[in-house]
Amino acid sequence: DVKVTQSSRYLVKRTGEKVFLECVQDMDHENMFWYRQDPGLGLRLIYFSYDVKMKEKGDIPEGYSVSREKKERFSLILESASTNQTSMYLCASSQGLAGVETQYFGPGTRLLVL
């Protein structure tokens, strides 16, 4: 079974802090994604990566950056956390084109920014 793990289930940070969210997948998938999930808004794509050191902006990249130094690991970085970044963050991975391929999701990190 594909396993996608996220470093923290719950995180509390203060405004202005730098925040790192880590995601690791164990199936050698090429594509990795970061989404945020907010009530009534569904999932919105922040960034994705289709290869090591490659990254592409999604729908809402402002205030975020990403890093993919190794194929299995995809990090989301909040350079200076703000209260409007309080959300559930979901990482996913897939093999091949995401248009037809299944995405496998981690359990999520619930981030609270005070």
Add this chain to the structure above:
Amino acid sequence: AQSVTQLDSHVSVSEGTPVLLRCNYSSSYSPSLFWYVQHPNKGLQLLLKYTSAATLVKGINGFEAEFKKSETSFHLTKPSAHMSDAAEYFCVVSAPAGGADGLTFGKGTHLIIQP
């Protein structure tokens, strides 16, 4: 351009009765369509997907969905609800070769199962 509309934010059914979760889409292409389920405090899990093969798609846990191009719909159904079906359900549309950024998620339908 593509979009997806889940017509109900909440659906409540009694255990043992049929489930219908409605999804309409719009797409400039022949789309791929997915249903994902999210149980409380868990990540999303694929229920089923349509990728231009048979229009009636069977998924896990007794769910199925029918792709109707004329109605631009991809409704999710199950003949008999179980308490374990209580979860959030997401309809997702994608261009067939849309690449990694080609997915559009619906806003979700919260399924409540009454005992």
